[in-house]
Amino acid sequence: MTKKDFWNQTISSWEKNKYKKTKYFDFNSSVKFRLQMASYLLNQFSKKTKYLELGCGSGYLWKQINPSCIESYRGVDFSNKAIESFQKEVKKLNKTNQVSLFCEDCTKNIYPAEIVVSLGLLDWISTDKIKLLAKNYKSTWFLHSFSEKRNSLSQWIHHCYSLWNYKAGSPYYRSSKELLFLFGPQAKIYRHPKLSFGAFIYNLPKNIKFKC
Ligand SMILES: C[S@@+](CC[C@H](N)C(=O)[O-])C[C@H]1O[C@@H](n2cnc3c(N)ncnc32)[C@H](O)[C@@H]1O
Numbered sequence: 092m093t094k095k096d097f098w099n100q101t102i103s104s105w106e107k108n109k110y111k112k113t114k115y116f117d118f119n120s121s122v123k124f125r126l127q128m129a130s131y132l133l134n135q136f137s138k139k140t141k142y143l144e145l146g147c148g149s150g151y152l153w154k155q156i157n158p159s160c161i162e163s164y165r166g167v168d169f170s171n172k173a174i175e176s177f178q179k180e181v182k183k184l185n186k187t188n189q190v191s192l193f194c195e196d197c198t199k200n201i202y203p204a205e206i207v208v209s210l211g212l213l214d215w216i217s218t219d220k221i222k223l224l225a226k227n228y229k230s231t232w233f234l235h236s237f238s239e240k241r242n243s244l245s246q247w248i249h250h251c252y253s254l255w256n257y258k259a260g261s262p263y264y265r266s267s268k269e270l271l272f273l274f275g276p277q278a279k280i281y282r283h284p285k286l287s288f289g290a291f292i293y294n295l296p297k298n299i300k301f302k303c
Pocket of ligand 1: 145147148151152169170195198209210211215216
């Protein structure tokens with residue numbers, strides 16, 4: 092099965108499962124924290140900003156951003172299911188003048204943006220595509236989550252779970268060193284225990300601060 096077919100079949104259940112509230116132990120707390128952290132950072136942009144989100148899914152991140160911070164929001168995802176559901180939400184909230192959505196591969200076009208963001212995308216694309224993204228958007232601010240290669244029990248469980256449950260196989264786990272090399276000298280890494288083995292590679296203005 093291609094990754095595109097996989098995400099078309101999976102995106103809506105993946106999002107429901109990852110973002111649903113649970114009363115008891117939450118196996119998906121790191122994905123929720125990732126979304127929370129990204130919106131916390133993006134909401135610190137003080138002036139109206141041009142956002143580009145790659146692998147945007149149904150727009151969970153966009154919904155967390157204060158509309159008064161948004162000059163324009165472009166979302167790119169190769170899953171038409173994701174784009175259709177994002178589009179529905181945009182229409183419902185009457186924000187069609189602010190948001191434009193593109194159903195295509197994240198490397199197909201280069202869009203103007205002040206900040207390029209992705210959550211959970213790098214884990215599913217090849218190193219050659221990451222190289223292209225880094226090159227395409229080298230002069231913009233960026234914030235990308237990724238799964239950091241670690242020798243940890245949680246990563247081993249995640250890997251087995253993905254092989255068992257995901258028809259597209261396991262996601263990529265990459266070392267920070269490899270990503271820092273691809274994104275260049277301005278890139279930095281952020282880790283937090285609540286992200287588990289997730290991390291961010293980023294280059295953001297100095298006034299934008301991570302939560303401690
Ligand atoms: C793990 S999901 C994350 C969705 C959303 N960013 C979130 O965090 O809630 C990964 C998303 O990336 C999209 N995706 C994966 N590979 C892609 C590619 N090559 N081009 C565009 N979108 C891609 C999938 O369709 C899916 O919506």
